[in-house]
Amino acid sequence: MAVVDRRQQVIKAAAKSFSLFGYKATTMDQVAKIANVGKGTIYTFFSNKEQLFDEILHSVILEMKNIADREIKRDKPFFDNLQRVLDALLDFRSEHELIIKLSQEKREFGTLQAQEGLDKIEGAIIAYLEREVEHAISKNEIKPCDPKVISVVMLKLYVTLTAELNKLQAPLSKEEIKSYFRLILAEGLAQTT
Template identity: 25%
Template sequence: MAKTRKSIKEQAHAHRGQIPKGARKEEIIRAAAKLFSQKSYHDVTMDDIAEKVGVAKGTIYLYFDSKENLYLEIMEETYEEIESILERETAKSDPAPLKLKKVLGLIFKFYLQNLDVLRILSRDETHLIREHYEFTEHWRLRRIKLYEKILEKGINEGSFRPSNTELTALIIFGLVRSVMFFYKSEKSAESIAEDVFSMISEGILAPGYEKAEAARM
């Protein structure tokens, strides 16, 4: 039987028993996310996190048995939240172009509202991929499959031209991440999504360019 992927929470639960719930744990997660957004993973210590929360370091270990598990739980909660939002959106009956535009808007809105996590990703993604490849690959593939599903719907309904959906999904994935990490703008999430959607749907050639070029040859 194939092994199923255990979440970070499940792994931690198996290792140390029942995870305490409540406000204190969420306070630790928020404080740690703030610190990880300000400094690299390796520069943040459990002492720093305890000081930020205002508790003894031993209290942190009642909830998380290592800095690594705390870091990964922050990321897993984030990924699970945004992917659940996107999957609810794609389950609706909208035409594929509208569905894709809405998904792009939700992604940019989510990360603009969660800048600490965006800063963590932009600074420490290499660490995540190198040290936790299976973890990051799971979430990367989940997002790419979501894009592929929208593309396939569009092809089937005639709103998107036939294409290599795997390659196109990878291009969209890379484009969205580059905009998230490197595009500095005062525009709203909806406006950024509109620009990105326009680039995906229309490309960079001016209308009529190909016909004009053919006429000159």
């Protein structure tokens, strides 16, 4: 149990500390203390603080992938799946303690590693959407287009509708968000009569 167990202790302690205090305010001494491990031991598994952070980040991204996979039903239409995936992902993102803490740290101190961490998470979401868009194109469910461009736009649109807009007016209801998302992205605004 020796090596594996210690490694897990370190990872668990790091996850806890990064979530509680953010990147900057997490010290290697503290992680070692929480993990009940000598500081040097951490460096036998991870070559530095950033790599330890990366490990935690990757497990969060993996968790997100599982959440997204759970929402996809291959027999349902693309836009239904898309909506559910985005909803679940952004819900997760706005509730996960590590992500909340990193967002705050980025806002408050502009810590580079917090910024980069959040970018990686966003990149993972976009990469996930990209695959789904490709799938939808090949199934002829949506028109041919660049999956990268469309994925970025989809995420931005969803964030705009769910969060951004609230700065300017009362939040939209879930139903309104759903219908605007489809109106804009799927059906188009152009009047057809």
